Amino acid sequence: GENVEQHPSTLSVQEGDSAVIKCTYSDSASNYFPWYKQELGKRPQLIIDIRSNVGEKKDQRIAVTLNKTAKHFSLHITETQPEDSAVYFCAASPYTGKLIFGQGTTLQVKP
């Protein structure tokens, strides 16, 4: 069935370091891959997304890479700041539009 695996489940970095979160999806029909940031008790907020016809996308300190052959996609955050601390979810979406989420990564950025 459709599944998205996300690693690691927790990630602790020093302020200024980089953080990388990786996801693998199972449904080859998936063509849209968003990343959401969720702070405690809040709604998921989109931080970056990528379509399957693009291999990489960057927005300031955040970048996403996609390897369609391997069904892998990754989130890269550079120069991390304490306010980056949150739970990050990857998701994959087939043409039907629903989002299949990964299990989440709790990122802690230590000042």
Add this chain to the structure above:
Amino acid sequence: EPEVTQTPSHQVTQMGQEVILRCVPISNHLYFYWYRQILGQKVEFLVSFYNNEISEKSEIFDDQFSVERPDGSNFTLKIRSTKLEDSAMYFCASRQHRTEYTTDTQYFGPGTRLTVL
């Protein structure tokens, strides 16, 4: 910037009771979704809705669940006879029609925390 809104923010109910969760999607959006998140777990897809009908539903979305768009603005999720395991945060989301010029972005509401006692 327009946002998806949801009411109530918190709903407490007794097991076996019916609840209706309400959502107002962004006005020019055509696709609507319900997701749930059990505390500390991932967000799970429940159902998608387009053109006044369900387009897809998950295994979670059994006969106890129903969705409706009773007017031009509201989108509701009804749980007929709540169970303890229905306790979760329920998120509504909406997105535009997908074209070459629009994104696939789903915008989430703030959620309704449902507690079943």
